[in-house]
Amino acid sequence: MKAFEFLLNKRPEKPRSNGITMVLDKGLGLETASSLMDISGEYVDYLKFGWGTSIIHDEDIIKAKVEMYKAHDIVPYTGGTLFELAFMNGKLDEFFTRAHNLGFPAIEISDGSIELAREDKLESIRKAKDEGFEVLSEVGKKNPLLDKDLSLDERIEFMQEELDAGSSLVIVEAREGGKNIGIFDSSGNAKDDEVDCILSKIDNDKILWEAPNKDQQVYFILKLGNIVNLGNVSSDDITSLETLRQGLRGDTLGKL
Amino acid sequence: MKAFEFLLNKRPEKPRSNGITMVLDKGLGLETASSLMDISGEYVDYLKFGWGTSIIHDEDIIKAKVEMYKAHDIVPYTGGTLFELAFMNGKLDEFFTRAHNLGFPAIEISDGSIELAREDKLESIRKAKDEGFEVLSEVGKKNPLLDKDLSLDERIEFMQEELDAGSSLVIVEAREGGKNIGIFDSSGNAKDDEVDCILSKIDNDKILWEAPNKDQQVYFILKLGNIVNLGNVSSDDITSLETLRQGLRGDTLGKL
Amino acid sequence: MKAFEFLLNKRPEKPRSNGITMVLDKGLGLETASSLMDISGEYVDYLKFGWGTSIIHDEDIIKAKVEMYKAHDIVPYTGGTLFELAFMNGKLDEFFTRAHNLGFPAIEISDGSIELAREDKLESIRKAKDEGFEVLSEVGKKNPLLDKDLSLDERIEFMQEELDAGSSLVIVEAREGGKNIGIFDSSGNAKDDEVDCILSKIDNDKILWEAPNKDQQVYFILKLGNIVNLGNVSSDDITSLETLRQGLRGDTLGKL
Numbered sequence: 001m002k003a004f005e006f007l008l009n010k011r012p013e014k015p016r017s018n019g020i021t022m023v024l025d026k027g028l029g030l031e032t033a034s035s036l037m038d039i040s041g042e043y044v045d046y047l048k049f050g051w052g053t054s055i056i057h058d059e060d061i062i063k064a065k066v067e068m069y070k071a072h073d074i075v076p077y078t079g080g081t082l083f084e085l086a087f088m089n090g091k092l093d094e095f096f097t098r099a100h101n102l103g104f105p106a107i108e109i110s111d112g113s114i115e116l117a118r119e120d121k122l123e124s125i126r127k128a129k130d131e132g133f134e135v136l137s138e139v140g141k142k143n144p145l146l147d148k149d150l151s152l153d154e155r156i157e158f159m160q161e162e163l164d165a166g167s168s169l170v171i172v173e174a175r176e177g178g179k180n181i182g183i184f185d186s187s188g189n190a191k192d193d194e195v196d197c198i199l200s201k202i203d204n205d206k207i208l209w210e211a212p213n214k215d216q217q218v219y220f221i222l223k224l225g226n227i228v229n230l231g232n233v234s235s236d237d238i239t240s241l242e243t244l245r246q247g248l249r250g251d252t253l254g255k256l
Numbered sequence: 257m258k259a260f261e262f263l264l265n266k267r268p269e270k271p272r273s274n275g276i277t278m279v280l281d282k283g284l285g286l287e288t289a290s291s292l293m294d295i296s297g298e299y300v301d302y303l304k305f306g307w308g309t310s311i312i313h314d315e316d317i318i319k320a321k322v323e324m325y326k327a328h329d330i331v332p333y334t335g336g337t338l339f340e341l342a343f344m345n346g347k348l349d350e351f352f353t354r355a356h357n358l359g360f361p362a363i364e365i366s367d368g369s370i371e372l373a374r375e376d377k378l379e380s381i382r383k384a385k386d387e388g389f390e391v392l393s394e395v396g397k398k399n400p401l402l403d404k405d406l407s408l409d410e411r412i413e414f415m416q417e418e419l420d421a422g423s424s425l426v427i428v429e430a431r432e433g434g435k436n437i438g439i440f441d442s443s444g445n446a447k448d449d450e451v452d453c454i455l456s457k458i459d460n461d462k463i464l465w466e467a468p469n470k471d472q473q474v475y476f477i478l479k480l481g482n483i484v485n486l487g488n489v490s491s492d493d494i495t496s497l498e499t500l501r502q503g504l505r506g507d508t509l510g511k512l
Numbered sequence: 513m514k515a516f517e518f519l520l521n522k523r524p525e526k527p528r529s530n531g532i533t534m535v536l537d538k539g540l541g542l543e544t545a546s547s548l549m550d551i552s553g554e555y556v557d558y559l560k561f562g563w564g565t566s567i568i569h570d571e572d573i574i575k576a577k578v579e580m581y582k583a584h585d586i587v588p589y590t591g592g593t594l595f596e597l598a599f600m601n602g603k604l605d606e607f608f609t610r611a612h613n614l615g616f617p618a619i620e621i622s623d624g625s626i627e628l629a630r631e632d633k634l635e636s637i638r639k640a641k642d643e644g645f646e647v648l649s650e651v652g653k654k655n656p657l658l659d660k661d662l663s664l665d666e667r668i669e670f671m672q673e674e675l676d677a678g679s680s681l682v683i684v685e686a687r688e689g690g691k692n693i694g695i696f697d698s699s700g701n702a703k704d705d706e707v708d709c710i711l712s713k714i715d716n717d718k719i720l721w722e723a724p725n726k727d728q729q730v731y732f733i734l735k736l737g738n739i740v741n742l743g744n745v746s747s748d749d750i751t752s753l754e755t756l757r758q759g760l761r762g763d764t765l766g767k768l
Contacts, residue, residue, distance in 0.1 A: 027751025029547025035285025052760030239283025248308030291541025495539025
């Protein structure tokens with residue numbers, strides 16, 4: 001039972017078809033992460049081992065973290081930059097094999113830092129699916145200058161193509177910072193008309209909006225309700241985000 | 257013995273009548289919080305389970321955290337938004353009963369997110385006292401626009417009324433962010449004349465200033481000395497704040 | 513073996529003669545710090561117990577943390593403000609004795625918060641060396657107004673003097689914030705010409721640049737390669753910094 005069960009605004013249990021929360025792990029200790037999941041793991045759907053972080057950690061600790069997250073019914077997955085490094089080095093097969101051996105049920109496929117032909121990206125999604133992985137794919141460039149070159153129409157077209165190729169969710173890039181990238185301006189405010197435009201073409205349940213900052217999370221929850229899928233949430237903010245979703249924090253209280 | 261005991265600027269031991277530090281817990285894991293209290297718990301007087309966070313956590317873990325904090329002579333209490341949700345839903349009695357069962361010795365009573373008639377707020381403070389709780393009450397609105405509607409004179413009048421009704425401390429709202437709210441401007445700088453005005457009417461020992469940012473903590477310590485009561489301190493900053501209070505960090509060294 | 517060993521860009525093992533990472537501990541719990549070192553301690557060379565923080569902690573827990581860090585081949589040392597407080601209070605001998613007893617192999621000597629004659633600072637460095645400590649010394653003032661009074665020529669002269677007196681590394685001050693201090697402007701951007709000027713006179717391997725923010729770390733790595741020595745790194749960013757050094761994060765991928 002929850003501590004104040006009678007004030008809870010219950011949401012569907014995992015696995016959820018929307019209202020998904022993806023958390024960014026940028027190198028938490030195993031015990032610290034485990035302690036955090038014990039209190040709030042039920043509110044986490046996906047757990048991203050950020051960019052190439054898992055490359056430099058011992059396999060034993062990565063395996064233990066993957067198992068721990070899975071025991072909390074969380075889907076752990078490798079950050080997109082890891083795929084990009086493997087692709088760039090011609091080691092895609094080795095990457096898939098290792099990801100399997102380490103226990104990852106899902107991987108992210110992106111082209112945020114490298115040039116990747118559309119067909120290569122779509123083929124990689126298909127291949128990863130064939131290998132038995134769930135695939136999340138990301139649209140957007142990590143370099144703000146390159147990201148601006150991507151028109152909104154292209155962004156939307158790419159999203160749909162990747163869903164058609166087998167991605168279970170398509171991620172709108174915002175990095176760890178959430179400013180001057182994708183649908184966020186240099187102050188981190190969402191460009192409302194661009195969000196509307198994306199939503200007019202792509203199924204909301206299939207979009208995972210990276211929204212690292214609290215104001216961005218509030219924006220999306222007030223706009224789209226607690227069913228919105230949000231990602232790159234800091235591990236410090238798991239409980240905060242869930243209270244925002246349930247209307248238990250001032251910013252959304254009485255407004256949902 | 258402390259590691260460098262001969263450089264310590266000892267402060268009174270708990271329970272302290274001033275120089276109080278209130279820390280914001282926004283969902284720490286039990287073991288992580290316990291590890292932190294082992295090193296720095298003696299510098300924490302009050303521990304707030306922020307806003308509605310404890311609603312969504314299992315009762316077992318909340319009970320264990322409450323007990324752990326109490327074992328460090330810290331007063332754990334429920335955030336004001338939790339009271340507001342209970343009041344709004346007509347479940348004040350159920351809230352008091354649960355808070356007791358979970359082991360909370362204190363609660364916060366606020367009206368930061370809901371409309372609450374003055375008499376209802378004062379009556380709630382009296383009732384919570386009758387139920388055996390220590391009460392901390394907060395003056396201020398979480399929405400900056402509504403907060404601006406509150407004149408300084410009203411703010412001061414409300415503070416005194418709430419102390420008279422039985423609050424042991426009255427909190428000046430600044431949220432987790434500390435900007436554009438209460439006595440802080442949009443850059444997070446304190447409005448010095450407003451602080452002076454409040455202090456000319458209300459006993460400094462009865463005021464708990466929310467001051468989440470380091471510059472705000474430095475401002476208050478340099479202005480009022482280490483006896484100032486400070487709140488919404490991040491769990492990451494417990495040790496930093498105590499060194500500021502003792503003149504053991506550059507910002508206050510030699511200035512107290 | 514690393515989780516994705518085949519994508520690793522191996523760096524020299526500790527003890528390293530350059531590419532050093534110094535992390536700031538501002539009061540971590542023992543178990544939390546230990547959990548973090550288990551996953552990423554191999555990427556930490558020096559660990560600073562920030563400013564006067566260790567003064568207020570129990571000797572048992574400081575000893576345990578010092579031992580834990582040393583077990584990970586990390587050099588733990590006391591922050592410069594601790595030396596300054598001891599000097600100011602005429603307790604330098606007591607400070608050295610206690611630092612030895614607590615197990616610290618190194619100390620920092622600075623004059624960021626107090627007035628200290630040049631000869632006194634150099635003599636303190638020599639004396640600490642004679643006492644068996646490794647010495648890191650810092651040039652710069654914590655107060656931005658005073659820091660501005662220090663000309664670049666003086667800064668460089670002081671750095672060389674301190675290296676000659678026995679410092680193993682000389683630290684360029686940037687505090688925990690990294691703005692409006694030393695070689696960083698009020699936005700936290702590095703003044704490139706000043707960095708070049710310093711590098712034209714002082715051996716890069718002997719300089720430890722405080723660079724608390726990610727953009728600053730990226731700047732130095734892109735400018736000087738992964739052999740640059742960086743300090744005041746947040747304990748949350750250990751893994752991130754190592755991936756930046758190895759080109760495994762978007763900001764440096766393909767650019768090293």
